[in-house]
Amino acid sequence: MAKKLLLEKDHVEGIRHFDVYRREGGYAAVEKALKMEPAAIVEEVKKSGLRGRGGAGFPSGLKWSFLAKPEGVPRYLVCNADESEPGTFKDRYLMEFLPHLLIEGLIVSSFALGSNRTYIYIRGEYAWIVGILEQAIAEAKQNGFLGKNILGTGFDCEIYVQRGAGAYICGEETALIESLEGKRGNPRIKPPFPAIKGLWDCPTVVNNVETLAAVVPIINMGGEEYAKIGVGRSTGTKLISACGNINKPGVYEIDMTISVEEFIYSDEYCGGIANGKKLKACIPGGSSVPILPANLLLTTAKGEPRLMNYESLSDGGFATGSMMGSGGFIVLDEDQCIVRHTLTLARFYRHESCGQCSPCREGTGWVEKILTKIENGKGAISDIDLLWDIQRKIEGNTICPLGDAAAWPVAAAIRHFRDEFEWHVNNPELCLTQNHGLAHYADPIHVPA
Amino acid sequence: MSEAVKTIKVTIDNITVDVPVGTTILQAARMIGGDVVPPAMCYYSKLQDSGGKCRTCLVEVSKGSEADPRPMPKLVASCRTGVMDGMEVKNMTSPKVEDARNGVVEFLLLNHPLDCPVCDQAGECHLQDLGYGHGKQGTRYEFKRRTFEKHDLGPYIQLHMTRCILCYRCVFVADQLTDKRSHGILSRGDHAEIATYIENSLDNNFIGNVIDVCPVGALTDKTFRFKNRVWFTKPVNAHRDCKCCSGKVTLWQRGEEVLRVTARKDQWGEVEEWICNECRFEKKKTTDWTIEGPTHVSRHSVISQGHYENVQMPNETFKAVHGGRNPQLLMDIHSVSEVNDPSIDLSLINGPATSDVYNPSTKQA
Amino acid sequence: MVKFSEDKLKEVQSMIDRYPEGKQKSALIPLLHLAQEEFGGWLSAETMDYVGSLLGIEPIEVYEVATFYSMYNLKPVGKHVFEVCHTGPCMLKGSDDIIGYIKSTLGIKVGETTADGMFTLKTVECLGACGYAPMMQMGIDYREHLTEARVDEIIAACRNKQQKTSKA
Numbered sequence: 001m002a003k004k005l006l007l008e009k010d011h012v013e014g015i016r017h018f019d020v021y022r023r024e025g026g027y028a029a030v031e032k033a034l035k036m037e038p039a040a041i042v043e044e045v046k047k048s049g050l051r052g053r054g055g056a057g058f059p060s061g062l063k064w065s066f067l068a069k070p071e072g073v074p075r076y077l078v079c080n081a082d083e084s085e086p087g088t089f090k091d092r093y094l095m096e097f098l099p100h101l102l103i104e105g106l107i108v109s110s111f112a113l114g115s116n117r118t119y120i121y122i123r124g125e126y127a128w129i130v131g132i133l134e135q136a137i138a139e140a141k142q143n144g145f146l147g148k149n150i151l152g153t154g155f156d157c158e159i160y161v162q163r164g165a166g167a168y169i170c171g172e173e174t175a176l177i178e179s180l181e182g183k184r185g186n187p188r189i190k191p192p193f194p195a196i197k198g199l200w201d202c203p204t205v206v207n208n209v210e211t212l213a214a215v216v217p218i219i220n221m222g223g224e225e226y227a228k229i230g231v232g233r234s235t236g237t238k239l240i241s242a243c244g245n246i247n248k249p250g251v252y253e254i255d256m257t258i259s260v261e262e263f264i265y266s267d268e269y270c271g272g273i274a275n276g277k278k279l280k281a282c283i284p285g286g287s288s289v290p291i292l293p294a295n296l297l298l299t300t301a302k303g304e305p306r307l308m309n310y311e312s313l314s315d316g317g318f319a320t321g322s323m324m325g326s327g328g329f330i331v332l333d334e335d336q337c338i339v340r341h342t343l344t345l346a347r348f349y350r351h352e353s354c355g356q357c358s359p360c361r362e363g364t365g366w367v368e369k370i371l372t373k374i375e376n377g378k379g380a381i382s383d384i385d386l387l388w389d390i391q392r393k394i395e396g397n398t399i400c401p402l403g404d405a406a407a408w409p410v411a412a413a414i415r416h417f418r419d420e421f422e423w424h425v426n427n428p429e430l431c432l433t434q435n436h437g438l439a440h441y442a443d444p445i446h447v448p449a
Numbered sequence: 450m451s452e453a454v455k456t457i458k459v460t461i462d463n464i465t466v467d468v469p470v471g472t473t474i475l476q477a478a479r480m481i482g483g484d485v486v487p488p489a490m491c492y493y494s495k496l497q498d499s500g501g502k503c504r505t506c507l508v509e510v511s512k513g514s515e516a517d518p519r520p521m522p523k524l525v526a527s528c529r530t531g532v533m534d535g536m537e538v539k540n541m542t543s544p545k546v547e548d549a550r551n552g553v554v555e556f557l558l559l560n561h562p563l564d565c566p567v568c569d570q571a572g573e574c575h576l577q578d579l580g581y582g583h584g585k586q587g588t589r590y591e592f593k594r595r596t597f598e599k600h601d602l603g604p605y606i607q608l609h610m611t612r613c614i615l616c617y618r619c620v621f622v623a624d625q626l627t628d629k630r631s632h633g634i635l636s637r638g639d640h641a642e643i644a645t646y647i648e649n650s651l652d653n654n655f656i657g658n659v660i661d662v663c664p665v666g667a668l669t670d671k672t673f674r675f676k677n678r679v680w681f682t683k684p685v686n687a688h689r690d691c692k693c694c695s696g697k698v699t700l701w702q703r704g705e706e707v708l709r710v711t712a713r714k715d716q717w718g719e720v721e722e723w724i725c726n727e728c729r730f731e732k733k734k735t736t737d738w739t740i741e742g743p744t745h746v747s748r749h750s751v752i753s754q755g756h757y758e759n760v761q762m763p764n765e766t767f768k769a770v771h772g773g774r775n776p777q778l779l780m781d782i783h784s785v786s787e788v789n790d791p792s793i794d795l796s797l798i799n800g801p802a803t804s805d806v807y808n809p810s811t812k813q814a
Numbered sequence: 815m816v817k818f819s820e821d822k823l824k825e826v827q828s829m830i831d832r833y834p835e836g837k838q839k840s841a842l843i844p845l846l847h848l849a850q851e852e853f854g855g856w857l858s859a860e861t862m863d864y865v866g867s868l869l870g871i872e873p874i875e876v877y878e879v880a881t882f883y884s885m886y887n888l889k890p891v892g893k894h895v896f897e898v899c900h901t902g903p904c905m906l907k908g909s910d911d912i913i914g915y916i917k918s919t920l921g922i923k924v925g926e927t928t929a930d931g932m933f934t935l936k937t938v939e940c941l942g943a944c945g946y947a948p949m950m951q952m953g954i955d956y957r958e959h960l961t962e963a964r965v966d967e968i969i970a971a972c973r974n975k976q977q978k979t980s981k982a
Binding site: 350351353355357362363365386394396399 | 507526614
């Protein structure tokens with residue numbers, strides 16, 4: 001059993017409440033951190049090698065060190081709890097069952113960054129979690145871990161929960177800031193980056209829920225110890241939310257040394273493909289990252305077993321690899337249609353495009369229309385090439401990464417499953433009643449019993 | 450030491466220029482001028498925070514700066530990217546830029562109705578120019594184009610949402626020039642639109658400027674609607690003593706009639722000085738204005754085909770061109786017909802409908 | 815006329831107090847949620863103007879925001895709104911069949927409200943419950959692991975509740 005740093009106590013009765021959380025050793029990180037210099041905390045996070053858990057994987061300590069500190073200007077920490085990437089529901093789990101872990105991480109991080117007003121921006125649909133978090137905040141405040149003069153150190157901090165109202169784009173940090181300012185969630189044009197000019201034009205750090213929660217074990221055990229867990233630049237543990245056609249969907253905490261194969265087939269994790277079916281494909285890091293057929297998922301192009309970490313999942317680049325992303329692990333069995341699945345994702349991105357810049361606004365709608373045509377048996381072979389060209393012209397040319405996020409799933413689906421798209425075109429009637437099934441090269445090389 | 454402003458060097462398409470610190474790539478390119486200037490559909494130098502949205506001005510930064518020579522990984526919006534010392538930029542020399550820009554033009558035209566034949570903006574439309582420069586003849590889009598519910602913005606401004614490219618310039622105009630904004634961007638994604646939500650006319654005294662900043666025919670002058678084509682009208686600079694604005698405008702005339710009044714625009718199509726609604730919509734008589742002279746319009750513009758300005762008669766006579774010989778007519782029509790014989794007064798020829806009827810002087814003779 | 819009660823106005827003030835002075839516009843999104851709950855489950859132009867007046871901002875600023883976010887209803891909706899997710903992960907687990915079943919059970923299409931004003935059916939994009947698919951949102955609650963039987967139960971429970979409240 002892998003070591004758990006975040007979810008170790010998730011099944012302790014009453015862990016949502018301060019007393020139980022405290023009895024289980026909670027808020028020790030706050031006590032320790034508030035005796036340290038803020039810069040020393042940043043240094044510990046740097047040493048830990050922690051990478052942003054929201055999807056981009058940018059080193060968190062480095063991000064913190066970019067924060068501008070002009071005299072007399074407030075700085076803000078904002079927790080990004082706008083978890084909206086299809087396939088991802090790990091932050092929800094963490095906030096729902098271990099709210100105090102997040103609050104503890106937020107207090108430590110606020111102290112490190114000098115934020116006296118910290119906001120949790122949570123997606124509007126997670127309305128019931130707002131209550132859970134606000135209760136945890138109130139409890140922490142009653143016990144002197146929040147509010148004025150925390151633990152007698154002279155540090156003041158308030159945490160507020162802000163609900164979004166249904167917009168995937170607000171997971172992008174500058175769109176989130178705009179939304180927090182009471183505006184439309186239009187991403188800002190960068191530079192300037194939030195570290196210089198963020199919330200209300202003040203220096204701001206935006207971090208994912210899991211990232212901020214991970215600060216707690218980092219402070220407790222020290223950055224160097226934390227960095228010993230995992231492999232290479234994938235240090236610590238990662239929450240993976242597994243869903244799709246598997247026996248045991250749910251949120252798992254892994255240390256990043258296990259193989260993808262073990263993750264899918266071991267009973268400790270996904271428990272294999274549901275209903276005795278075969279594995280067809282998988283999106284390992286949330287809907288935006290490239291989908292991989294079974295063979296490339298389980299082994300890299302070099303023939304090595306693929307591991308559940310940043311480096312191994314992206315081994316081979318987009319040609320034969322994918323990305324760790326947000327850890328939204330979507331598994332497709334042999335009965336699933338790649339075209340239809342890609343269509344639902346294209347529809348998602350069209351629906352979630354803010355409409356600010358032209359490639360994304362126009363391109364996402366166009367992609368969805370063509371995919372609808374192919375899915376309904378009305379496509380032509382030239383449509384597949386057209387899709388490829390459109391995604392290519394969206395990627396990299398937009399204001400924010402939503403353009404890339406919309407382009408990659410389409411590109412990867414065509415790259416690895418072009419024969420299935422062509423099958424749709426060539427069998428316009430058959431494709432309405434049945435699915436293509438396994439791609440010939442998607443036969444799992446080796447399926448454990 | 451001199452107090453000179455600190456300048457930095459930037460090279461765009463192999464042309465190096467010194468620019469002040471804080472200049473954007475697009476501004477630097479405009480200092481060089483000519484073909485190295487990237488097209489801009491949403492950026493407007495006189496509107497703060499504009500730009501970055503349309504993606505037509507994307508350029509390749511092949512060298513970040515002298516200090517950090519790494520190229521930038523993605524194409525960048527030149528209107529919102531600051532110049533660094535020693536930066537090297539490729540615009541028209543980059544195949545990547547050409548490709549991306551073709552894509553952007555295709556996206557912008559995807560749902561555009563292409564109703565130029567009935568659009569008042571035709572002839573001075575930046576999307577037309579862009580399509581001409583970077584577009585393709587056909588479209589690969591085979592679906593129904595997007596439509597919107599019609600909104601009435603009052604007696605002066607006509608909104609055609611289907612033509613809009615969402616540059617946000619009109620929103621910035623309302624924010625920065627007027628004290629109260631009553632229109633904005635509603636909805637999101639491909640349904641985003643310019644509207645007021647509840648039917649509301651735009652009536653601020655400076656709101657008429659949204660017409661001038663609109664790069665396409667989405668916001669046009671209702672008082673000019675369907676009156677004429679811009680290339681048949683004659684632009685002249687004029688001014689009047691106005692209480693609320695500079696009163697410096699361009700009148701678009703046909704004969705003596707003033708069909709339209711706009712602000713004066715510079716070579717980038719940007720307004721030089723904002724004008725008020727009174728000047729724009731209410732002063733449509735030549736006598737309201739002091740006329741200064743013809744407005745200079747770029748020779749590349751279809752408007753310049755009206756030849757109202759700088760008409761140059763050829764200096765050479767036929768004789769000079771023909772090396773001293775006068776051209777010989779192939780057939781002397783006068784030898785077979787007296788029609789048009791220069792020696793004959795046409796009004797004296799007998800027959801129906803001569804000018805006799807109309808010319809009293811000949812009658813007397 | 816649209817107006818919050820004294821209690822709710824206190825809640826509004828506490829929302830505004832979460833932000834530094836002069837940044838009260840930040841309270842717009844939470845305030846619109848509150849207004850939607852209070853004033854019939856949707857935002858009329860009148861409601862939005864009222865919210866704008868509470869924050870001292872122009873009505874257009876409210877409209878821009880309200881039309882951007884998908885959780886605000888700009889038209890009246892039924893008493894119970896079924897928002898069924900149909901993005902990739904839910905689709906893999908049969909969300910399309912669930913949507914079809916709800917359509918035939920209630921006799922309405924997606925986006926419509928039943929004649930008695932009880933139910934509105936909407937399809938929505940990913941709600942972050944992919945491991946518990948198929949799912950839908952009803953008010954602030956999630957209903958997960960949907961099956962046809964479970965949909966029947968939910969509909970029956972809504973109808974029962976309605977009868978009880980109308981008797982009382």
